Amino acid sequence: MSPYDEDGLPTYSSAISEKIYLESRTSKGYWTPRPPSIRLYLTNPRRLTKLTSTRITRRKSWLLFLVTITASLCFFYLFDFPSLRRDKYPRSARDWPGISVGFTKEVDESASSTLVFEREEIQRIWQWEIESGHFPSNGKVPEQVGLSTAPLNPALPPRRVPTIPSRFRPPPGPVATTTRGDGPKRVYYGPQFKEGEVAYPPRPVPGGIADLDVIMQHCDFELDKYVRDCLEVLRVGAGLNNGRGLRRAPTDEWNYVYLHAGRENFTEPASEIPIAKVIASASSESTPDQRAPSNNNNPHTNPNAGFVKKKDAPWEPALVLSDPAQASREGSVAEEASAVVETIEMDGACDPENPHVFHMFWTGPFTDKPYASILSFLFTQNLGLHLPAGAAEVAGVCRPQYWIWINPEHFERFRSPAAARAAMLESLETNPWSAPFLDGRFRDAIKFKMWNTTEQLDSIPEIKDDWRAYSGSLLNSGGHIIDVAPGGANANANNADEAAGAGAGAKAKSEEYDKGSVVLSDMARFVLCHRFGGIYVDADTLFLRDWSELFHTRHAFAYRWSRLDKYNTAVLRLNRRSALGSWLFRTAFRNNLDFHPMTVTQYAKDAYLDALLRMLPDALFDSAWLNTEEFQRDRPPQPYFVAFDNFFHTPASASAQPQALGFEGFFRGAYSYHFHNSWFKPFDVSRNWPDLGARFVAGERAARQAADPDTPPAEWADRVADDKRDLDWATVVKRTFEAYVRGERPNAYGEWLAW
Known part of the structure; x- marks a missing residue:
């Protein structure tokens, strides 16, 4: 009014x-x-x-009112951020304490779960791995596992006794999420240079162990760590800067390699880091477990509360495990019963439980890709090739071996394993890319072995009596099944070999992506590591430094799938005949023998065992991956690749770097480089043949003739004008490795090859 x-x-x-x-x-x-x-x-x-x-009239005022209400509802709907809240809160009402399920829609989580082991068996696996020294970490045991007491951990040093009076300590929780160190004290050290020898980096101290907790602090993508900074920490801690470091402040906090107390054999005094400080720093930045905790671990009410079993699958019976103290050394009970005893011939400095063996799986004709990988192995690992042939062992040094597993083509035409192996060796001897590695000088380092799917699967006690049930679906990766056995269950292993072999042969001719051999290799890497121990690496992997410090850590690991919280098993380490491996094979059997790395990730997460198979940062093995997916391009490492193809075809704007920086400027600090397939792009466009000098000239001539059949050998001549002006990174690293074999330069650690 x-x-x-x-x-x-x-x-x-x-x-x-x-x-x-x-x-x-x-x-x-x-x-x-x-x-x-x-x-x-x-x-x-x-x-x-x-x-x-x-x-405004009364009708218009009501219209304004409705528009206002509608706009308000849209505002709150759009800005409620449901996508951000999805991972923060539980998926169903039964995960919320005190909320009745009747008010929400029930979700059938068993439809996607892969879990087939009860809580009691998961606890047993954790206990076995910890007692075996396979958990040298201050990481947490998931609360869902439900350990009642903190187990003793022989892979960790003892914690200092707390000085806080007991009446001020918080009451103990219902479950234990930590382990109690019961092992030797650790002594951390930096690079060990000898006076006057800084032209090349030093070899790792014998027995040195990489602390993966410290590495994670500086390299974990989840902590927003850059690959560039991670590589600096890795190379400084290993002395790969060769005394050319520009940091003036002490970098002791970057020391990630340690020895057990009592084994110090330094050329300089070692610095000791207080154990309490190491434990605190290693655990303070650990990422908490975001999965919903179990609300009921009381075995008298529901022993598997919080565990979601795979739909329509029975609980698996208890695994047959040996005593942790004798694990892998004497074989499992099931293995002894079947009279299948593995023998691994290593030198006296090697631990039978922890053999320093690399595995590669290859199908089809040998090419420049496995050739380059083997050369990088000879160039970087501590093989003693600088010593005269037959020289005595270096004290405390376990010389690694590279086992090349060949899946031969046309497997069914061989009537006996001996005939198949003879045919395989004949093909290797006549192939210019593989023939050099049959030389007697490399006999103790490079070993070619024949892959037989039937024999390999029959050697795995956990599935040897069951795997034939998967007739026609043995090759399964991420649910994608390749039909390999139309003739029956007993033939499917041989057909799998044939399918992969024939596919690789077709690949070499038509440049088609061979899915069969890739899927078979997904399974083969787990079989080989569980059966023999060691580390599997993909054939498209180049070694960039000595791996002995990784071998000495007993933690099983793979690495991160770029930005995703998933495994990439292009590098895979499993302990021989471990409880973790036994669990994995039984779980895979109940899930259609699927060994795709993302499926293995789900296995581990569903069973709360992912902390036992550690996910290392991809910076250690695959430093370019994040950049190729448009991450961390504001501060990229050296070199800067926006695509994996840049390794084979370096952009003109950066084409001066490979020749100017050389091998030492290629992701310095990383353990390896994974170039992700590119099977049909030559390492060296101008010289696409093995170039290893007069000792192996016969193979070079054969490869030259195949690469340039129109030019007669009499007209072969090496002219600078015929070479590519700006050499690509792939060409530079290949020629560097070849120069070492030719005797024109030392290896990565300043050691000359002695013939």
């Missing part, structure tokens, strides 16, 4: 009413602050009343 009558005279009943009206006129909008000191804006009823009564 207007405060004025028809003649324009005020109708105030008092001075107070007039004052209120005049003050309200100072608010020109539809919101008024109440009170001014807080400036909380509230609706101005007078203005809204005036608006609806004088300027």
Whole structure:
């Protein structure tokens, strides 16, 4: 109602009413602050009343009201951030304590779960791995496992006794999530240079162990660590800067290699890091487990509460495990019963439980890709090739071996394993890319072995009696099944070999992606590591430094799938005949023998065993991956690849770097480089043949003739004008490795090859 009558005279009943009206006129909008000191804006009823009564009709006012309500609902819907809340809160009401399931829609989680082991067996696996020294980490045991007491951990040094009085300590929780160190004290050390020898980096100290907890602090993608910074820490801690470091402050906090106390054999005094400090620093930045904790671990009510079993699958019986102290050394009970005893011939400095063996799986004709990988192995690993042939062992050094597993083509035409192996050796001897590695000088380092799927699967006690049930579906990766056995269950292993072999042969001719051999290799890497121990590496992997410090850590590991929280098993380490491996094979058997790395990730997470198969940062083995997926391009490492193809075809803007920086400028600090397939792109466009000098000239001539059949050998001549002007990174690293074999330069650690 207007405060004025028809003649324009005020109708105030008092001075107070007039004052209120005049003050309200100072608010020109539809919101008024109440009170001014807080400036909380509230609706101005007078203005809204005036608006609806004088300027807008009643119908229009209702329309405005509906529009306002609709806009408000849209605002709250859009900005409720459901996508960000999805991983923070549980998926179903049964994960919320105190909330009735009746108010929410029930979700069938068993439809996607892969879990086939009960909590008691998961606890047993954790206990076995810890007692075996396979968990040298301050990481947490998941609460869902439900350990009642903290187990003794022989791979960790003892913690210092807390000085806080007991009455001030928090009460113990219902389950244990930590382990109690019961092992030798650790002594961390930096690079060990000898006086006057800084032209090349030093070899790792014998027995040195990489602390993966420290590496994770500086390299973990989840902690927003850059690959560039990680590589600096890795090379400084290993002395790969060759005394050319530019940091003036002490870098002791970057020391990630340690020895057990009592084994110090340094050329310089070692620095000791207080154990309490190491434990605190290693655990303070660990990523907490985001999975919903179990609300009921009481075995008297429900022993598997919180565990979601695979749908329509029975609980697996208890695994047959040997005593942890004798694990892998004497074989499992099931293995002894079947009279299948593995023997691994290594030198006396090697631990039979932890053999320093690399595995590669290859199908089809030998090419420049496995050739380059083997050369990089000879160039970087501590093989003693600088010593005369037959020289005595180096004290404390376990010389690694590279086992090349060949899946031969046309497997069914061989009537006996001996005939198949003879044919395999003949093909290797006549192939110029593989023939050099049959030389007697490399006999103790490079070993070619024949892959037989039937024999290999029959050697795995956990599945040897069951795997034939998968007739026609033995090659399964991520649910993609390649039909290999139309003739029956007993033939499917041989057909798998044939399918992969024939596929690789077709690949070499038609450049088609061979899915069969890739899927078979997904399974083969787990078979080889579980059966023999060691580390599997993909054939498209180049070694960049000595791996002995990784071998000495007993932690099983793979590495991260770029930005995703998934495994990439292009590098895989499993302990021989471990409880973790036994669990994995039984779980895979109940899930269609699927060994795709992302499926293995789900296995581990569903069973709360992912901390036992550690996910290392991809910076250690695959430093370019994040950049190729448009991550961390603001501070990339050296070299800077926006695509994996840059390794074989370096962009013109960066084409001066390979020749100027050489091998030492290629992801310095990383353990390896994974170039991700590119099977048909030659390492060296101008010289696409093995170039190893006069000792192996016969193979070079054969490869040259195949590469350039139109030019007669009499006209072969090496001219600079015929070479590519700007050499690519792939060409530089290949020629560097070949120069070492030719005797024109030392290896990565300054050691000359002695013939």
